[in-house]
Amino acid sequence: MKKYDVVIAGAGPAGIGAALEAARSGLKTALIERYGCVGGNLTLGYVGPLLGKVCPGTIAEEIEDAICAKRGAVPDFEKAKIALTALLDEAGVDVYLQTCVIGAQKVGEKIEKIDTAGKFGNISFSAEVFIDATGDGDLSVLCGCGFEMGREGDGLVQPVTLMFVIEGVDPDQPLLCRHEEDYTDLGDGREYLDLCHKACRTGELPENVNIVRLYSTGRNSERMVNATQENRIDPLDPSDVFKAEASLRRQIGKIVDFLRNNIPGFSDIRIKGSASTLGVRESRRVLGRYQITEQDLMEGRTYRDSVVHKANFCLDIHNPSGAGQSVHAEKRPVTPPPYDIPFAAMCPIGCNNLITAGRCISGTHVAHSSYRVMRICMAMGQAAGSAAAVMLQTRTATDTVDTDLIRRHLMDRGVKLED
Numbered sequence: 001m002k003k004y005d006v007v008i009a010g011a012g013p014a015g016i017g018a019a020l021e022a023a024r025s026g027l028k029t030a031l032i033e034r035y036g037c038v039g040g041n042l043t044l045g046y047v048g049p050l051l052g053k054v055c056p057g058t059i060a061e062e063i064e065d066a067i068c069a070k071r072g073a074v075p076d077f078e079k080a081k082i083a084l085t086a087l088l089d090e091a092g093v094d095v096y097l098q099t100c101v102i103g104a105q106k107v108g109e110k111i112e113k114i115d116t117a118g119k120f121g122n123i124s125f126s127a128e129v130f131i132d133a134t135g136d137g138d139l140s141v142l143c144g145c146g147f148e149m150g151r152e153g154d155g156l157v158q159p160v161t162l163m164f165v166i167e168g169v170d171p172d173q174p175l176l177c178r179h180e181e182d183y184t185d186l187g188d189g190r191e192y193l194d195l196c197h198k199a200c201r202t203g204e205l206p207e208n209v210n211i212v213r214l215y216s217t218g219r220n221s222e223r224m225v226n227a228t229q230e231n232r233i234d235p236l237d238p239s240d241v242f243k244a245e246a247s248l249r250r251q252i253g254k255i256v257d258f259l260r261n262n263i264p265g266f267s268d269i270r271i272k273g274s275a276s277t278l279g280v281r282e283s284r285r286v287l288g289r290y291q292i293t294e295q296d297l298m299e300g301r302t303y304r305d306s307v308v309h310k311a312n313f314c315l316d317i318h319n320p321s322g323a324g325q326s327v328h329a330e331k332r333p334v335t336p337p338p339y340d341i342p343f344a345a346m347c348p349i350g351c352n353n354l355i356t357a358g359r360c361i362s363g364t365h366v367a368h369s370s371y372r373v374m375r376i377c378m379a380m381g382q383a384a385g386s387a388a389a390v391m392l393q394t395r396t397a398t399d400t401v402d403t404d405l406i407r408r409h410l411m412d413r414g415v416k417l418e419d
């Protein structure tokens with residue numbers, strides 16, 4: 001049995017934020033990750049740029065500066081692997097790679113230990129506080145906590161995607177396409193998104209792929225491509241995961257052919273790299289003591305226990321059952337005013353020493369589509385790490401901790417929770 005102050009499951013953007021904050025606050029911190037590299041979607045998923053805004057002073061700024069040429073740019077994924085590993089190492093976090101969280105044991109509402117599986121056999125970890133940053137809410141479910149998944153009615157989640165980067169673009173071709181409103185004249189009487197829509201209708205592009213988003217990587221001859229998509233997949237079911245993987249790898253080839261054959265300056269492109277794991281936008285949303293709703297976002301709600309302040313991103317629901325966006329499909333996705341995230345939404349019901357951080361916190365399908373982006377997830381992670389520190393200092397649980405002290409802890413770190 002390994003004994004820690006805090007154990008964090010999942011080393012994605014949220015888990016890294018949590019681990020750095022906890023270790024820098026003096027806690028003996030373990031970070032457990034099922035893959036062989038830290039970063040989650042941010043490295044192995046080839047996801048970028050970091051989207052969403054939060055108030056100044058969060059850990060998201062430090063992480064972005066460490067992995068991106070400039071704020072708002074797509075990260076250099078190789079640099080990110082090195083920089084994130086170095087940050088965790090320097091902070092003194094014990095990182096357990098290739099170790100999957102597979103079980104948990106509770107006494108009453110308290111987790112006593114969790115179990116992991118790896119090459120070394122099964123290792124158990126005990127801690128005062130546990131943080132579930134698995135994206136999928138694995139640890140919470142192993143502890144018997146309830147969850148919701150998918151949209152109301154049919155339970156479908158947003159489509160899965162494999163991101164990839166192309167190189168060999170003519171450096172003088174400036175074409176970028178970040179979202180559905182980036183109408184771009186190709187200079188020969190054709191318009192880029194019209195072309196994508198037509199190619200989807202004729203079958204030149206894969207089914208439901210009616211937009212091939214092209215982001216800058218900072219190099220004129222490269223583009224990050226966010227386009228493949230497979231609908232009606234359960235990202236937790238391994239049979240579905242391979243079905244999606246097989247289809248998405250085929251889609252990459254078709255999309256590259258479409259770009260080569262149709263876009264001036266793209267005739268010599270090659271695939272430079274692609275995600276090593278399926279990009280999952282949405283899975284379980286663990287039920288917490290508060291559930292964030294679309295209305296909360298649209299009202300720009302703040303809370304007495306706000307631990308993430310001025311979160312800001314559009315309601316970005318990639319259509320679970322078809323192409324394009326599913327909410328406000330005819331218009332640009334709606335962007336709510338800046339809103340807060342309360343600590344209660346990060347406290348699963350039924351476990352008083354467990355905190356969630358990242359896309360698995362408690363919110364509705366629509367609210368999740370906004371707060372799931374990476375800067376917001378990192379800020380949640382930092383808040384979870386701060387909460388763990390305060391809970392240890394004051395010997396309290398998630399339902400008894402003084403949330404003013406968590407806020408004070410974050411503000412002492414420079415997080416501008418108050419305007």
Ligand SMILES: Cc1cc2nc3c(=O)[nH]c(=O)nc-3n(C[C@H](O)[C@H](O)[C@H](O)COP(=O)(O)OP(=O)(O)OC[C@H]3O[C@@H](n4cnc5c(N)ncnc54)[C@H](O)[C@@H]3O)c2cc1C
Nearest residue numbers: 010012013014034040041048051101135279280358359374
């Ligand atoms: C295709 C796609 C495009 C996107 N585009 C953008 C974008 O441009 N900008 C943006 O900001 N966001 C984007 N997002 C959203 C964003 O990437 C995610 O919502 C965000 O990474 C969530 O962070 P997280 O830390 O909660 O989860 P994740 O990044 O999923 O990390 C979870 C980590 O936990 C680990 N884990 C899971 N289960 C276990 C277990 N049982 N034991 C141990 N470890 C475990 C995983 O391996 C992973 O490392 C995109 C997402 C997708 C899928």
